[in-house]
Amino acid sequence: MELSRRYEGSHATASPSGCFIAYIINSKLRVSLIYNLEDRPDFPIKIAPKDITALKCCSDGIHIVLLSNNLIEVCSTDRDSRGIRIDNGGRALGSMLAVDFVRPHHLLTCWEFGTAKVWDLKTAKAIDLPDLKTAGTGSPWQERPKPNPTVHTLALLARPAAEDTLTLYFPELCRSTEPIKLPTVDAQAISWSPDGCWLAVLDTPTASPCVHFYTPDGLLYNSYPAETAQGVNDGLSIKAISWSARHVALSRFDGSVDLLNNITFRPVATIEHTLTIAQSTLPEHQRALIWRESISASHERSYSLASRPISLPVSRTKHSIEPAELGVAEVEISADGRYLATRDERMLSTVWFWNIYTTSAHSVVIQHQNVRQIQWHPTLVSLVMLDCGEGIAYLYDLASHDPPRPINVPLPGSAKLSWVHTDFETVPAVLAATKSGFRVLYPEGRDCLVNADQMESRLSAEIYDEGTSEDSLADILSGRKPVTTGQSHTERLAQEVNEAGGYDGSTLDDTFRERRRTAEEEVDPLDDSQIF
Known part of the structure; x- marks a missing residue:
């Protein structure tokens, strides 16, 4: 384990490629290579550091955008390229609310009154996208992942004339x-599946229980729950949506999680969180591990296996009726889609880990403090990090039988932890950042991260390779066969829908409850348009 020294600077952000960290120091933009933070060129900026509200790095490793209420500045790490500034002028559209890269040379800007523009950084021209919906709980736009290499798709939610609309740009x-x-x-949010084959639209939970699934060309394919099964909506319904390569998880306000097959969108399992864990009817080898953190008088942290039955600590001190504080607090799926991590709003210090392929509870981790965020590593698929807001990275490898490993990252204030998304499968790195400084944690050491020649070539690369699609041949839940090559997406979909069926599995302590569904005739609305 190796920990860098503390570096002064605000808005520290790692690039999507994991090559460098960008931050603001002494009224300049500084870029430091991840393997050598001392190598740090500076770039002049016009925005005052106190006015910066966001800093984002483009996937190409060249462009970095700074956002303030009245000015957007695009800086280039390529000395031969010039910077670009977008001024808000008389603020007739309100303050500048958000900015995001849409491919390396296109920039999406959004104002607080709903106006959006997509700027071509090469020609400095903009296309207006009016009536963008900014009042939802999620993002009103999302770029399609793994797109056609020549034509990219940006999905946007808008609300002209009191009706929700979807636009593909x-x-x-x-x-x-x-x-x-x-x-x-x-409509509250939109979400693409990891392979870009489906687009989900989440409705408000107070009026509709549905999430709608669309094809990439904007045709409604399915809704969940189906109209015939909706009945009377007597409470809040779906809270958030999370995707994997084979499944989609819908977290609910009642504390459960519905796991759907992402081809037929039929439920294959339901996860429920209980205040007491017994598992007395299960053999010992099938019982989930329960790790409990304890702190000694000398502030040393350790874990021990808890005995069963065990009552989980309730972290809520008072009853709340706010929608954001009801039901499931967080649902995160590992990069390979095998593991699912969940937290319940009633038990914020407890994290549940589930093995989706075997429909069983893998383990439960009970922290001393409430967990602030769960983050799976992007390439080490069984490695997860828990952030409790204490400046300690809890690294837990589900492939081992060891408890989480707490690693202290000392910084003044409450540091926010995040993985550095390197392309190297066996080398993790963690960025710990506060408002005034940051440190980088190398759990396996810095030397094995990457050599200088490799990193510099990646930094100067024009386009960042976003990786290949995860497409496992073994799908235990749905029992689908491997997809053969040479078929169109429509033909593959028809084949998989015909072959997909309910999973005939066992129940673990009433935690996973299998729901079989009879096959229903479904319409295939997809076409093989070349633009998608």
């Missing part, structure tokens, strides 16, 4: 589809 073509009217009352 193509930056390279400078045009978009006609607005698609949505069957939602008040």
Whole structure:
């Protein structure tokens, strides 16, 4: 384990490629290579550091954007490229609310009154995208992952004339589809599947229990729950949505999680969190490990296996009726789709880990403090980090039988922890950042991260390779066969829908409850349009 010294600077952000860390220091933008933080060129900026509200790095490793209420500044790490500034002028559209890269040479800007523009950084021209919906709980836009290499797709939620619409915009073509009217009352967020084959639209939980699934060309494919099964909505329904390569998890306000097959969108399992864990009817080898953290008088942290039955600590001190504080607090799926991590709002210090492939509870971790965030490593698929807001990175490898490993990252204030998304499968790195400084944690050491020649070549690369699609041949839950090559997406979908069936599995302590469904005739709305 190796820990860098503390570096002064605000808004520290790791690039998507994991090559460098960008931050603000002495009214300049500084870029430090991840393997050598002392190598740090500076770039002049016009925005005062106190006015910066966000800093984002582009996937190409060249462009970095700074956001303030009245000015957006795009800096380039390539000395031969010039910077770009977007001024808010008289603020007729309100303050600048958000900014995001759409491919390396297109920039999406959003104002607080709903106006959005997509700027071509090469030509300095902009396309207006009016009536963008900014009042939802999630992001009103999302770029399609793993797109066609020549034509990219940006999905946007809008609300003109009191109706929700979906628009698909193509930056390279400078045009978009006609607005698609949505069957939602008040759409809250959109979400692409990891392979870019599905787009989910989440409706408001107070008026509709549905999440709607669309094809990449904007055709409604399915809704969950189905209209025939909705009945009367007597409470809050779906809270958030999380994707994996084979499944989609829908967290609910009642504390449960529905796990769906992401081809048929039929439920294959339901997860429920209980205040007491017994598992008395299960053999010992099938029982989930329960790790409990304890702190000694000398502030040393350790874990021990808890005996059963065990009552989990309730972290809520008072009853709340706020929607954000009800039901499931967090649902995170590992990069390979094998493991699922969940937290319940009633037990914020407890993290549940589930093995999706075997439909069983893998382990439970009870922390001394409430968990602030769960983060799976992007390439080490069984490694997860727990952040409790104490400046301690809890690294837990589910492939081993060892408890979480607490690693202290001392920084004044409450440091925010995040993985540095390197492309090297066996070398993790953690960025710990506060408002005034940051440190980098190398759990396996810095020397094995990457050599200088490799890193510099990655830093100067024009386009960042986003990786290949995860497509496991063994799907235990649905029992689907491997997809053969040479078929169109429509043909593969028809084959998989016909072959997909309910999972005939065992129940673990009433925690996973299998739900079989009879096969229903489904319409295939996909076409093989070359633009997608």
